[in-house]
Amino acid sequence: MSLTMADGGVEAVGGRSKRQNSLLRKQLALAVRSVQWNYAIFWSSSLTQPGVLEWGEGCYNGDMKKRKKSYESHYKHGLQRSKQLRKLYLSMLEGDSGTTVSTTHNEHNDDDVHSCDDSTTDMMLSPDDLSDEEWYYLVSMSYVFSPSQCLPGRASATGETIWLCNAQYAENKLFSRSLLARSASIQTVVCFPHLGGVIELGVTELISEDHSLLQHIKSCLLEISVHQNNDDEKKMGIMISEANLMLEEKHQIPLEISDEDLHYKRTISTVLNYSVDRSSTNDKTIRRRQPNLASSDSGSSFLRWKQCEQPNSDVVQKQSDLQPQSQNVLRKMLYNVPLMHTKRMSSPHRPGMNQDDPSDRRKENEKFSVLRTMVPTVNEVDKESILNNTIKYLQELEARVEELESCMGSVNFVERQRRTTDNLNDSVLIEETSGNYDDSTKIDENSGETEQVTVFRDKTHLRVKLIETEVVIEARCSYRDYIVADIMETLSNLHMDAFSVRSHTLNKFLTLNLKAKFRGAAVASIGMIKRELRRVIGDLF
């Protein structure tokens, strides 16, 4: 182990103020804690020797002897330990020059330069207390790098990030602390330039190059620097700890926070990380603009605010009482205008929101709109014309069907019940048009019964509908023995299987509702089905 000692342990390094130092320390603490690495060091450029990098600030976050790493510990613990280590280092330096009292504990250092003050204060550590990693951290404090020497030097010279895996096996030229790293089992070291110096982080695990991690670390350093203008340290402390908490959540540390908070914190960290990324790229453009907001520009339309214009809250209250229609246009936009769309089918729109009445109306309107979509020729939007168009469409369709059936050679017309306009009521329409096809197979009980009053012959009725892959058959005819069986046989001959049959017989009149599916690919046409069925039922058409 070769050490090069720097002269004089200077605390405030690199020409930065103490406050900046403490800020940097906190940033390092935050960064290293959030990614759970072992240490973070800021190498700053030396004041005395230009271009040379020496110890600036650091934060230790690794294992401590006799103490396990605990996540619940406040970030200050890491800082405290780092301070202790720093103190120890400095005292060891002083011990070298012989100004302090030497003690009994001085075995651990190879160069036997060491005495440490075994004072009774809690703050002082002795070399005994240090774990291997802490030793690594401590000894790093003594390192100095000339330009392009080793990792920090190279990172600073090239301005690029260096990610070193298997640091403990690295060449001495590349990474001079490789032996130290081996004893401390530091496997990964990352260096990147920052603020004129170099930030180094290390961990005892082998982690492959991860750009997002790097971004994350950099964002920790940036995020809090945004608050640098705050004079309120305390506020910064709060924000740091909050940011710390959020960033920890991102890495899914199992703290005692409820699920909801966890999700939300993840969301916030995404948003803020994005924000930081964006702001760092947009900084230049933004800064250029910022000063322009002073309204004392000669060209500005705005006047400076004067204190005397400040109103009493009483005045405001009175005003809002007097004007019940405040935010008139905005309210109309939000409440009246949407209703204009829904009420376009009905009578004049009413201002304001009514929840009770239009709910039924809306249902009706919805159903009308459904009807509108089914009937292609509708351009108008009022109820009457929708109904008219629907009637016309139905009539057209019926005529067309008749035509087609006659073309197919079927002599017998299907007698359809013509529903006149008078009989139209919403409930019937809805049955036809809704998706509930079961209803359509129901024969209106009323009409079934009324039919029976009249001559059977006129009211014999057969309807066959093909709905997707199902065939729906409605038949009304006079009953004879085995008629149902015959019908089923017919269907079977047509390669259909009935899966739902409803029938009842009243006064020798059979009402049959049947649903069938085609067995295979062979599909019989509706005309053919009708023909066959009519044959079975008794061709009375």
Place this chain on the structure above:
Amino acid sequence: MDNSAPDSLSRSETAVTYDSPYPLYAMAFSSLRAANTSSGHRIAVGSFLEDYNNRIDILSFDSDSMTVKPLPNLSFEHPYPPTKLMFSPPSLRRPSSGDLLASSGDFLRLWEINEDSSTVEPISVLNNSKTSEFCAPLTSFDWNDVEPKRLGTCSIDTTCTIWDIEKCVVETQLIAHDKEVHDIAWGEARVFASVSADGSVRIFDLRDKEHSTIIYESPQPDTPLLRLAWNKQDLRYMATILMDSNKVVILDIRSPTMPVAELERHQASVNAIAWAPQSCKHICSGGDDTQALIWELPTVAGPNGIDPMSVYSAGSEINQLQWSSSQPDWIGIAFANKMQLLRV
């Protein structure tokens, strides 16, 4: 516009006015910088007539000569008043020189404005209802400027719909609130917030549609929140306004439920808010007291609350306020039949 201030003349000199034949509400600034034509930047204004027939006019604004004039060829009809207008964000790379305008009302509609050929063509009418042609009316929408093919709309049926407008399909539809949703704002590519008549501001993350977080609720329960603005320069902050309130509430997304600040210097209810596009600390608000106030948010608030930085008095209640992101020196306000551009 008469104020006791002696420099009222100079003020009106620096404001550019457009008189419209009908009342205006919706307004949008185009983000196309230094439009390739000589006619300056485009502004779209939508009329507010409580009728089926409404219009959207495209104006051309030249900040050097301080003139705004309508482009009559590009004026087109819109069914019902548009509740919001917005031009496509600059991140949407478009092959042609035309501009893309979205309007919300009965449906979400996209229009292409092609100044070379002097036409406005409707591109699509997007209906988010699966069952009928009947889309629940939209109260507002926001175009995601990080992911410009994503657009979120909010409507009175309590849902927010996220569209992929390149493919013209619905990406997802969330039931956002218990009552009508009044406004929506994107924070990041997949995060948006919405305000509703139930008085809450909620943040949604599209990666986790099961959860949403309420970050603010109006102090008097069920006081509707009318508008929302997310500070695009500093995504920690949002602003919202309540019904019948003269306060602008500033929220910090990191500390839910407690507003960071309440800006209470309007003398009547606030109607519109807009964050400064270039600065993270400035916000402008306009209200029924005919005033537009620009506020600078301090890091620490004084004991008497925060005072605005500057004020402008318009002729009547200000209904709409937009801060141009392509020209951050200009704020547009709409009141009565006029649209005015104010220099900051």
